[in-house]
Amino acid sequence: MIIAQFSDTHIKDGSEEGVAGMQAAVAHILQLPALPDVVVITGDCTDGGTATEYARFWELLQPLPMPVYVIPGNHDHRQRLHDTVGAQGRQPLPGFMQYTVEAGPLRLLMLDTLLPGSDAGELCPQRLQWLEDRLAEAPDKTTLVFMHHPPFRTGQAPFDRIGLRDAAAFGAIIARHAQVERVAAGHVHAGVQRRFQGTVAVTCPSVMHQLLPDFRQPERLIVATEPPAMLLHVWQEGIGLLTYTSPIAPPSAIIELHNGTDWLTPPREVRARGIQGQ
Template sequence: MTRILQLTDLHVFSTPGATLKGIPTRECLEDVVGYIQANEHPFDHVVITGDHTHDEQRASYEAVRSILTPWHECLWQVPGNHDDRLLLRQVFPCRSEDGPGGTVNFVFPAGHWLCIGLDTHWPGEVAGVVEDQQLNWLQEILQQASQEDVALFMHHPPVSVGSVWMDAIGLNNRERLEEIIRADPRIRLVCCGHVHHEFQFRLHQADIVATPSTGIQFSPAGTSPQFADESPGYRVIELNEHAFTTRVHRLPVIKYHPAPDA
């Protein structure tokens, strides 16, 4: 069995104590990491599915790197809309591979599984995109793979999440990605971030799941951004031979509360 920890939407600032709508995101990440270390069994891999920072400053990435020190040797990352690819590569040089068009992807084997990180960052936009050259790269990896099952990791979900305002900043060119998923029955799991709440959807043979943020939580309700008074969360994934389990965990106490007008 391979155990994977997914963290997403960290939104760390360069200044300690800085808040996003009342939530001190750096301190929340420290709380999440501390809770995981105290309560979870060890992980074989840790995957960050984007939005490492909120202000895209080098000091923010360095703060994230410091907080994630326990997992440096098993850390994999893809960027989100609040990331800077150059800074991500500079601060985390060991786990960032150059993909087509300057994208930051990853590939690693996990027993019978192959795990692939797909960069959906669209410079200057909140929405995401998977360019054709990126999807060509994905198809090449899949064609070369001998593993019998595949898990994808990406920031923007490849499906609508049933929220007017979230879907307006979703993934572009997802139709071709959906076709790739449909055509390859080995793709069983797609783990995403971006929406800051737990979500699950079945796309052909694949389970599409989104994971709560390690900081501020969103509600999919309404036509404009809504903030949920919920505690930070993370996802645990266990990959077995031809099977997997996945579940979301949240910190047991709501320590900070959102302030929409902040």
């Protein structure tokens, strides 16, 4: 079971940066050696939340043959996003884009951290209770929790000021439910991992530009010239859940290095790039 996660597409009227990022992300997924079973987009789908931006966002996803699930970020407009993508998943919480997805051996809990009028995120007692109830009803099912705002400080001071307001209450719920294998967020345009309440929490890089702190002056953020990237959450029997970072580098060649029986010698132009095989 492969869950591809990408984030912060920021489709914006009059700008092509987000469009190019989404097109590259979709093309990247389609050329992966194993097609993901499910795609998850963790918010800031559009920059301004307009109907035309959502129409473009949805149109750009149409080449994907697998189910695509989205949740809102602080830049999104909940109702317009819902109007565009329709009802998703199961057990939706009325009034929010918060729902469950059953993906083979995995259960995905898609959380809505949008607080209208604020760039900070919130889960509120109602959404936290839904999370508690969903976790309590399936304690033995390997679970991934997706949300836009990370529930921890990333050290990017400008983002930490617009973080998840009720992160402590959220963390207390996660700590009580050992089946949560991963908490995966977006928002910060950087890939960060840390231990979190008995599980592993990660943030997904953006499919646009990345934002890294100057670690000695965390008030500063630097638009990094790193490639955009997505995460691949891969579950395999006997191995468990692994999260791969998959950079979206145009155009990336797929080179077979092992055919299942033998190591193969890569083509000369690949060896010239320093890839020698085994």
